[in-house]
Amino acid sequence: AGSGKFFVGGNWKCNGTKESISKLISDLNAATLENDVDVVVAPPFIYIDQVKNSLTDRIEVSAQNTWIGKGGAFTGEISAEQLVDIGCQWVILGHSERRHVIGEDDQFIGKKAAYALSQNLKVMACIGELLEEREAGKTFDVCFKQMKAFADNITNWTDVVIAYEPVWAIGTGKVASPEQAQEVHAAVRDWLKTNVSADVASSVRIIYGGSVNAANCAELAKKEDIDGFLVGGASLKGPDFATICNSVT
Numbered sequence: 001a002g003s004g005k006f007f008v009g010g011n012w013k014c015n016g017t018k019e020s021i022s023k024l025i026s027d028l029n030a031a032t033l034e035n036d037v038d039v040v041v042a043p044p045f046i047y048i049d050q051v052k053n054s055l056t057d058r059i060e061v062s063a064q065n066t067w068i069g070k071g072g073a074f075t076g077e078i079s080a081e082q083l084v085d086i087g088c089q090w091v092i093l094g095h096s097e098r099r100h101v102i103g104e105d106d107q108f109i110g111k112k113a114a115y116a117l118s119q120n121l122k123v124m125a126c127i128g129e130l131l132e133e134r135e136a137g138k139t140f141d142v143c144f145k146q147m148k149a150f151a152d153n154i155t156n157w158t159d160v161v162i163a164y165e166p167v168w169a170i171g172t173g174k175v176a177s178p179e180q181a182q183e184v185h186a187a188v189r190d191w192l193k194t195n196v197s198a199d200v201a202s203s204v205r206i207i208y209g210g211s212v213n214a215a216n217c218a219e220l221a222k223k224e225d226i227d228g229f230l231v232g233g234a235s236l237k238g239p240d241f242a243t244i245c246n247s248v249t
């Protein structure tokens with residue numbers, strides 16, 4: 001971990017029921033979390049209100065997506081204004097499932113980031129390469145292109161956390177090695193230094209996501225450019241998620 005405050009996000013994806021979420025909330029409320037870590041959970045939209053009403057304020061709440069602009073005639077979408085209205089503080093944008101399953105492209109995601117930030121939502125900006133891109137030696141090209149779309153749209157990085165999530169590691173049980181993750185994190189930081197500013201490069205947190213669990217988090221957390229985690233599967237288990245949150249201490 002670097003010098004910034006450690007950050008752990010839990011992405012619940014399209015999982016949970018009122019009942020299972022109520023159990024997860026009690027486990028999270030009962031967990032002991034170290035002081036020097038920011039913790040955020042991202043429930044499905046329809047459960048955000050339930051989570052806001054029963055989860056400790058110690059843990060902030062995120063959406064998993066948002067509409068690109070002001071709300072209105074956009075059937076099925078949820079606006080940044082609505083998220084702010086119910087007390088949601090964060091949004092995950094550019095998750096690989098939105099990019100590769102739903103088909104969102106770099107420009108669309110970049111514009112979403114700009115709009116969310118303009119409405120005072122904080123953003124977890126996700127990037128990451130597919131397996132065939134890694135095998136073709138294109139990992140940095142892909143990550144830098146995705147970073148550029150964010151950088152073209154973001155003027156203030158204070159409320160942004162970058163999540164490097166190699167697609168081949170998400171939900172597969174194939175976690176990146178600490179060295180593989182560190183290599184990309186350092187390259188992204190270097191890209192920010194060249195293309196945004198030295199200040200942003202040193203202050204922005206870059207977190208790793210992809211099959212992080214209670215057993216592998218401590219080794220990853222030792223790497224100097226890994227400032228936290230975005231956790232999918234293991235974030236549905238309260239005690240495991242708490243272990244990951246506390247992995248840096």
Ligand code: PEP
Pocket residue numbers: 011165169170171172173209210211212230231232233234
């Ligand atoms: C994710 O979806 O952001 C993620 C990292 O998932 P998992 O931890 O299940 O690989």
